[in-house]
Amino acid sequence: MRTDTTFKRAFNDMIDIIRTLDLGEELPSENALRAQLGVSRTTVRKVLAGMSARGIIISEAHRRIIGEQPLQAERYPKEETLAISEQVETSFMEWMLRDNACPGTEINEAELARKFGVATTIVREFLNRFQKYGLIEKRQNAGWIFKGFTANFALELFEIREMFEMRSARLFATLPDSSPVWKQVRAIRAAHLELLADIDARFQDFSELDSRFHRLIAAVSPNRFIEGFQDVIAMVFHYHYQWNKRDERTRNEIAIREHLALIDALESRNIALIDRACRSHLTSARETLLRSIV
Amino acid sequence: MRTDTTFKRAFNDMIDIIRTLDLGEELPSENALRAQLGVSRTTVRKVLAGMSARGIIISEAHRRIIGEQPLQAERYPKEETLAISEQVETSFMEWMLRDNACPGTEINEAELARKFGVATTIVREFLNRFQKYGLIEKRQNAGWIFKGFTANFALELFEIREMFEMRSARLFATLPDSSPVWKQVRAIRAAHLELLADIDARFQDFSELDSRFHRLIAAVSPNRFIEGFQDVIAMVFHYHYQWNKRDERTRNEIAIREHLALIDALESRNIALIDRACRSHLTSARETLLRSIV
DNA sequence: CATATGTTTCTTATGTATAAAAAACGGGGG
DNA sequence: CCCCCGTTTTTTATACATAAGAAACATATG
Known part of the structure; x- marks a missing residue:
């Protein structure tokens, strides 16, 4: 079985x-x-x-x-190398983004199980795990409802993201020169520059680099709740941008330049500079996401 | 079945x-x-x-x-009026807080199912939902590990709590007089005063009032991620204090007075006052929790 | 025709079964 | 005594079954 x-x-x-x-x-x-x-x-x-x-x-x-x-x-x-529970994630995302994107849609465990060709147990388990992303909600003794990939979702997401990311970025200003983090920062800057040099061919690689960059920033002072939230962000960007390809190359190039500015700011240890670079990147990321939703 | x-x-x-x-x-x-x-x-x-x-x-x-x-x-x-999935929560909490509190303990689905007298499916589902509290972690193709109700857990929890709660409390300063929230604020102050008047007999009712108060503050500007985090806080306080009864009456009385101070501050609309009252309450709550862990 | 009850159908909650994977056990050989 | 491998036991991932509960449909009654 x-x-x-x-x-x-x-x-x-x-x-x-x-x-x-x-x-x-x-x-x-x-x-x-x-x-x-x-x-x-x-x-x-x-x-x-x-x-x-x-x-x-x-x-x-x-x-x-x-x-x-x-x-x-x-x-x-x-x-064939992905566990059924992992395959279901992909199936569900496709169902969500392609077929029934409208908010308020009822999600039917049995129906999804049939559609995806898996046991209901698996769908149930998936929905339970997926709940943390804030896109679905359970009703007692009934199914789930899809709350929609809406502008509100994006705004709430970014409100938290800004709090978390500003907090982590500011901490960089207090790190000693001897911290091993700086080496990683230099490495990730190199990775950005490399990608930028070959942006026309490799712009699709940005999604992964983006996630790596933001996780690096968050990692200065580990907090399990912030790490958990990084998963939410990664999911949103991974799937949403996979679905919406408009202006992908340009978007990614802009984001890379913003990342580089933030890296410079971090290395400067200047709080005001860090704040500005961080906020400006998040604002621009938010606007991009919002534009692609409406 | x-x-x-x-x-x-x-x-x-x-x-x-x-x-x-x-x-x-x-x-x-x-x-x-x-x-x-x-x-x-x-x-x-x-x-x-x-x-x-x-x-x-x-x-x-x-x-x-x-x-x-x-x-x-x-x-x-x-x-008999609680669904099995709800009963399991209680069983698990007792198991955790009484029996095997030490960090790093491996959690065995099959064994728990036997111990609690329920199907493995239920335990699995519960653990999946429980994961969001940050106390357990899954290892691929193996069981879960209990990360422990440790000082670190409390610190990470309060770091987030402070960010979220300060953000919400500050928003009160910008609310117009006409906002319906003020009525709720007055109502909850009355509830606090009532409880305080009869504190010797009813100090155990504080846990619920506490949760209600903090949810009211968070509700000024709804954010699904902040609301989700309130569940974490409520769980911690509900179960942890149920387990640790030391100084309960005194602790609760202090907390009530801090809540009242915060309510005054909110009504004053003075940001500095709000900040001070909010931070002071959170600091004291954190210290109390930390003291009861070690 | 709207509302109330009777009936049928579909979905969810929970138990059980089992192959795959992990872990534990046990006997050599260096 | 430690590592290697063969064997046995335990646990997890997944499928399937079914009673309880929800929803949809049908009929009756005022």
Whole structure:
């Protein structure tokens, strides 16, 4: 009943490990592989068995050696490596953004389960987790309602975001030169400059960099509630921008320049400068989001 | 399989409704009762059937009249009116606060389900919802870990709480005299004074008033994320103080006086005053919580 | 024709089952 | 005694089943 996505993901990862080894070379121990693959030994053994069956690995007494290099074609497709609960997220987002975007829509667990082809349990569990994003609401003994990806949602989101982000950004002014954070700041500036240099081809990579940047800022003084909120922000930007492609290149270029200005401000340790750069970036991000909603 | 807690709760509520009616009087329609009881007509009919069977209601052709007044003893016990998913919350809190309070404890779905005598599905669902409180964390393909009711938890909680509450309190200074909020403020001040007058006997009622007060402040400018965070705060205070009774009376009396000071400040519309009263209350609340943790 | 009740259909809450994955156990061999 | 591997036990992820509850439909009655 449970899907074997963990096995398939591990199998694919194992192919990459084997490619770093030579024909006839002995494999690391099951325990070592377990650590490398980040799964249990049970799964490692299943992967090894699968590879033996395909002749990639030859098991001799007390040792295993590489029989032949695996082909890329033997990899399992990406979809099969995602747990059902993860696939449901994508299905739901598509349903939400494409089909029934209007606020007030009732969400029917059973219907969604049928539509997505999964068990109701999974949909229920997903909706429970998804609730934290503030887009759906539960009614006692009845279904859920979709509150809508509305301007109000964006405004409430950004009100919190501004509080959290200004708080974190200001803290940078008090960090000693010796803090390891500065190295990360320099690294992320480099990543921004690189992306900017090749913006025409790689503008779609910005979404991930954006999330990384804001998480770095938040991380100066860890707070589990702020970290949890970063998930909300990441979700919104990930899916909303995936759906709305208008002006994507320009939007992203502007955001990169704002990030760079904020990085400069952070390094200056000047509170006024930090405040200004941070607020200006958030204002512009908010306006962009609002414009794409209406 | 599903429990009939909705029916039992409605049954109990129905007893209260009948007590306001006279013997021989005709009952409201099913639809009217549905609205009053806040359940579906299906459940109303089940309640009516149950009461008919006990002779409380007599069904004549096309009408129902009160046959005899129900006895309080006929009420279903409180526990049976709580959905399993609600009972699990209590069980879990007790388990957490009494038995295994130490940080890092692994939480085992199957074991909890056995201990609480419920299906694993329920425990899973509960843990998913409970995650938002920041006290547990999930590990992929494995169980959950309890992060502990620690000083750090309290500090992170109050950092956010301070941001949110100061923001809301300050907004009061900008409210026009005509705002309906002021009436609610006066009402809640009265409630505080009443409780204070009878503090020796009723100090335990403070927990609920506290939650009501802070939700009122937050409500001036609704924000779904702030409202969601109020749940976290309410949970912490509800359960933690239920567990730790030390100095409860004194603590609550102090808090009431701080609330009253904050109410005065709000009504003064003086930002500096509001800031001071709000911060001073939050600081004292934080210290109290911290003291009770260590 | 509107409102009340009787009937049918659909959905949610909760229990049970089971394959996949993790963890624990146990016997060698270095 | 520690690591490696074979085996067994436990736990999680997911499917499915069903009674309780909600909603929709139908009929009757004033």
